[in-house]
Amino acid sequence: MSKPLISVKDLSIKFNTDEGLVTAVDNVSFDIAPGEILGLVGESGSGKSVTAKALMLLNPENCVYGSDSKIIMNLEDDEIDVFSLAKSRDKKVIRGGAISMIFQEPMASFAPAISVGDQMTEQLLIHSDMSLARAKEISIEMLERVGIPDPAQRFGQYAFEFSGGMRQRAMIAMALSTKPKLLIADEPTTALDVTIQAQVIDLMKDLVKEFHMAILFITHDLGVIAQTVDRMVVMYLGTLIEKGAVRDVLRNPGHPYTKGLMEALPRLDDLDTPLKAIAGDIPSPLDRPSGCVFNTRCPVSLGNECESRIPSYTTQGDEHLVACHLMEEGRNSK
């Protein structure tokens, strides 16, 4: 197998707060291959955004990375150890160079008083040595590619003059104009209406093929995951609890949390089965359960063992990993 584009190893992230050191991410490892779409699923507080921001070193100052955490990025001619980048000049490569990011709320991501076009050319000028005229040309081409009508005229407009769907398209155009190898998409369709969401997902899938770039797609919506990604990672309270090919995980979920999520989801193909909520609330990160993080809400908890020992990863089929005591050797859950 060829080298992964980016390899995250034992990533742990803690935040230094007034209330002490809070664990946001605990020992998370995953790879993203070139040209692959990896889905990162989790509810609020699962650490999915913090994990993604770590790839671009965008977490705030009070964040402490684990001492043996590693993020390695393999570019054609170069291997970059993300945590060793100290100067902001060196960080350019992971901040808009080889990695770009788009966000949930595109209105908040564009500066309101600078035209969309100026923001697009600004980053092209930072990341390359092209002329302003050329940068403008490329920006307009990109706006056209993502399906914005009248791109030349739109180029001079401000974010408030765009509709929600158009803003998200412009955001994608901007993120892709530097030809990144990895696009981090943090809930890119959550704020959009379903019909617009379908358009944006189609656009992103086309662009992956065209630009041969990888996407880390963060969302809480399992339907979007099913229709978009190749492989997926499920996180709960900062812990990676399951990962595998999207078909394996969705058809044959191994972790009680993943199963619970699927059962809690209202499905159109089955209106008769009542919705089954996962009992209880997501614990506060200040009050992280010991042992398996899910034990406080787990319907099949073994009690003492789940409360005291962190489960190791068990393979369930090809590259499908599950962190659950019930899956460990010698036990058979039905």
Add this chain to the structure above:
Amino acid sequence: MTKKALISSRDLSVHFPLPATRLFGPKPFVSAVEGISLDIQQGSFFGLVGESGSGKTTYGRALLRAVPIAQGKITYTDENVSYDLTSLSAEEMTDYRKRAQLIFQDPYAALSPRMTVRDIIAEPLEVMGLTKSREETDERVREIAAKCRINLEHLRRFPHAFSGGQRQRISIARALVSNPRFIVADESVAALDVSIQADVLNLLKSIQQDMGLTFLFISHDLSVIAHTCDHVAVMYLGRIVETAPTRELFAEPRHPYTKALLSAIPSLDPDYAGDVQKLEGEIPSPSNPPPGCKFHTRCPHVIDICRTEEPRLSKLGFEHDVACHRWEELVDPSE
């Protein structure tokens, strides 16, 4: 079975003024809701679905008399009273406020951070003067809190100590404490995580059945509507384009917009490649709506008449109405 409408609107329109462009002449306005006639039966869990800008929130607020009504009529009839909501006296309005309540979308914005949970839930009782003593208030608060599965120990705490799901249960308790008959739940689970959302939906359902309430459940999420509501109305640009009992709507959607909405919901099956009808373009601005059928700019089946003449809601079955010139031609013969 004969059911009675708890609340009905006839040709209801809500207009919001726009800044005047000329000193004289007609004042410009946005028509957020235009000519909606709808009956919500007593004890029904009525779903209202549509994209942003469809006017679903405005319609819900009009039924609560929280926005000025430009045209049309709303009547409210329960066991004890019958009101014409467009001409209420101040006294009747106060009484109607007890009977109709609202649950908001964002449980973080809806609760005052400076009030304890007990005070938040008790406030409607105090404002409306429904209880005579503090003891009575406390008792009523505890009763409703228990019903909404709020830990009674938590009544003395402040909202910041609670998660989204817990906060939403507090807003539900506040809405129910005055013992209303009619609840408008505006995107009440949209801000919640999936695992919590199912819990709140189940709670709303069981309370509705317990207390015999009537709900107008506003949501952009068709799968949530499908699982909770018995009736659905689909809105687009201030109009109702289709309304039917839930199962019928999902089994036999007739309006092209309803069909497109249904097929835009991403399936949980990665290999699903069914009959996907993708819509081009976006919902037009309500301040500049297209002539004719409001959906014609995005409709895959548009013909000339759609561009000029607005279709009326027509009955195609018992309780199933659709506003489309071509619905009959578009019925799939294989059904």
